[in-house]
Amino acid sequence: MRTSVQPPVPPVPGSMRALVVDGVGIEHVAVRSVPTPRPGPRQLLCRVDAAGICTSVNKLIEQGAEHPLMFGWDPAKFPVIAGDEGAVTVALVGEELHGRYQPGQRFAVQPAVDHAPMNDLERYGDTAAAIEKIAVGYTLPGLLAEYVLIGEEVLAASCLVPLPVGNLPAAHVAIAEPLSCVISAHSHHVHLAQRDPISPRTAMTGLSRGSVVVVIGAGPMGWMHVDLALAAQPRCLLVADVLDDRLRRLRELFSGRAVRLGVELVTVNSAREDMSGAVGTASQGLGADDVIVAVANGAAIEAAQHLLARNGVLNLFGGLPAGRNTVAIDGRLVHYLEVTITGSSGGGPWDVMEALRLMADGEIDPGLHIAHVGDLEHAPQLLEMARSQAVDGKAIVYPHRRTSSLLAVSGWDAEDERRYLAG
Numbered sequence: 001m002r003t004s005v006q007p008p009v010p011p012v013p014g015s016m017r018a019l020v021v022d023g024v025g026i027e028h029v030a031v032r033s034v035p036t037p038r039p040g041p042r043q044l045l046c047r048v049d050a051a052g053i054c055t056s057v058n059k060l061i062e063q064g065a066e067h068p069l070m071f072g073w074d075p076a077k078f079p080v081i082a083g084d085e086g087a088v089t090v091a092l093v094g095e096e097l098h099g100r101y102q103p104g105q106r107f108a109v110q111p112a113v114d115h116a117p118m119n120d121l122e123r124y125g126d127t128a129a130a131i132e133k134i135a136v137g138y139t140l141p142g143l144l145a146e147y148v149l150i151g152e153e154v155l156a157a158s159c160l161v162p163l164p165v166g167n168l169p170a171a172h173v174a175i176a177e178p179l180s181c182v183i184s185a186h187s188h189h190v191h192l193a194q195r196d197p198i199s200p201r202t203a204m205t206g207l208s209r210g211s212v213v214v215v216i217g218a219g220p221m222g223w224m225h226v227d228l229a230l231a232a233q234p235r236c237l238l239v240a241d242v243l244d245d246r247l248r249r250l251r252e253l254f255s256g257r258a259v260r261l262g263v264e265l266v267t268v269n270s271a272r273e274d275m276s277g278a279v280g281t282a283s284q285g286l287g288a289d290d291v292i293v294a295v296a297n298g299a300a301i302e303a304a305q306h307l308l309a310r311n312g313v314l315n316l317f318g319g320l321p322a323g324r325n326t327v328a329i330d331g332r333l334v335h336y337l338e339v340t341i342t343g344s345s346g347g348g349p350w351d352v353m354e355a356l357r358l359m360a361d362g363e364i365d366p367g368l369h370i371a372h373v374g375d376l377e378h379a380p381q382l383l384e385m386a387r388s389q390a391v392d393g394k395a396i397v398y399p400h401r402r403t404s405s406l407l408a409v410s411g412w413d414a415e416d417e418r419r420y421l422a423g
Helices: 056-066 152-156 170-174 176-187 220-231 244-261 275-282 298-307 331-336 349-360 376-387 414-422
Strands: 015-021 029-035 044-052 086-093 106-109 147-150 160-162 190-193 202-205 212-216 236-241 264-269 288-293 308-316 340-342 370-375 394-398
Touching: 015 056, 015 376, 029 376, 044 170, 056 376, 086 147, 086 170, 106 170, 106 176, 160 349, 170 176, 170 394, 176 220, 176 349, 190 308, 212 220, 212 275, 212 298, 220 236, 220 244, 236 244, 236 275, 244 264, 264 275, 275 298, 288 298, 298 308, 370 376, 376 394
Parallel strands: 212 236, 212 288, 236 264, 288 308, 308 340, 370 394
Antiparallel strands: 015 029, 044 086, 044 147, 044 394, 086 106, 106 160, 190 202
């Protein structure tokens, strides 16, 4: 992959705006002026060109030090900058990194950092003993800010991902991370096959051409599952939700592409329609090859397992909240139908690279997933909208743009971004 280089960024100011979390509860979240960090010898300071609003930020706000990715780090004592989706440009390079990085280089950030913490160890529980994975926007500085400090852990884990081409819009780069989560999730689908009864079994990963796929949940992440599932060209793709507006919008976005690819796209309002009947009709009574539960709902998971065909795969994509994370699984399905239950939590650097490649090659249009655009001051409002499920699509903020207007958009491309930033 090539690293695109833009003109060097303007001089870095002494202070910056950032979305700071300093306790538990929404009253402890605000955009504030904080000192702009300066990089150490093996660190970078990057300008944040665009950042996505991820619903996982709300979990951090609700749980604080109890969040699994905080490892006891208490934001009431040591406030954190939130944000785990973003596109960045190098602004300042630590002295030991000269020659490896230069101002103007553009990157995507993979926030799931497979590396032990190297800084501020005293802020973690048990001084960070046995911690092997940390995250940007949690104990590492987040992307809902004008600038972000990229520390040694991020670089060591290859989580600063170069762009394949230089003209990708910053907003598109910012949603490479949520797309990477879907890419990773689909790679966890493993189906065993045999050419004939006396041949060895082989394992195939991903969704299959000509299969029956079900996506439960037509929210922002559900849309991404649909987008990438279509690329696999299943015979039938069924999408369920309880909100008609979401299903209507999904048909508007993807029906044309489904027709071009020869995929039957079926939407079902599971609050009043028979999901089992719809799957039975689509599969001639055999059941679905793959079912992806993209909602954090235990009842949906328990119902979804009964939609599977023999050797089918159930993907628990939506993370269940603490205290409501136990569901009933029918062991007879696992034993007699030989179904597989899987899940994934985020992607890795390769998944981000693949998301960027799909964008650059025109295999997906990330702009279809962008529904709201604003500046950093809109972040608390957008998080509240996400909590109330009032955002159908991804929300993007441009930290260096100052505007009073939060835009609702039906798509967002390079020209839209250029005009917005010029205005």
